[in-house]
Amino acid sequence: MVAVRGVLFDIDDTLFDYSGSDEAGLLAHLGTEGLLDRFPEPAAAVRLWREVTRAEYARYTAGEITFAEHRRARVRRFLARLGQPDARNMPDEEAGAWFAGYTACRDAARRAMDGAPAVLAEFAPRYRLGAVSNSSLPHQREKLEAIGLLGYFGQALVCSVEHGEAKPAPGIFLAGCALLGLEPHEVAYVGNDHAVDAVGARDAGLHAYWLDRGDTGWGGSREGAPAEGVRVIRSLSELPAALAAPVTPAAPAG
16 A cells, blocks of 8 residues: 655646636637637537647647647637638738737636635645646746646646656656655646546556546547546545545556
């Protein structure tokens, strides 16, 4: 039996309501741009935006493009799908400005996920806390500060832009453990993406907890049982009891 002494969290759609703010921000921005009536319903706009986002974010995490380039690529690809003339050749400045308009609307709707503040407040005296995210450090620090959660983590944040590799690579999880001053078998990782978060953490030797709230648009839903060694929780409110239950040492995939 191994005592968990630290907990690392994913950020988007685990602690921060990315999907909710993304939807609200997109629809507000499309309304401002006069593009919302190009869709049969608002949900169709959100589906297209998320399809494009997943594709371009995958290119970013694979190291094919930078974080800033992936943002501009999302704009060009989205507008091209709407039939916007010359969208594929939109200048960087123009694409960046369009994305900035979207982010301003999105950031106005920022909020913590249900249960996140309460769980972190409960855990702070008992565990060393940190976060590991496929994003940039300034971006995620700003986000956590805006929703009142940054103080729980201090400097214990690892982001793929600065680290140089993205989840599910083992190294980024191990970097999070190092910031906590703990060995991987002493650390639990909690995230909403089964493959990227849960399986990635398990393979790095951490105790993996998949936060399966349902289809968040970021891999939260899948068919079949979770992978071996992955424990499932349906909400953050289930996490304290899950961590209190006996656990066996996590073993990296060989």
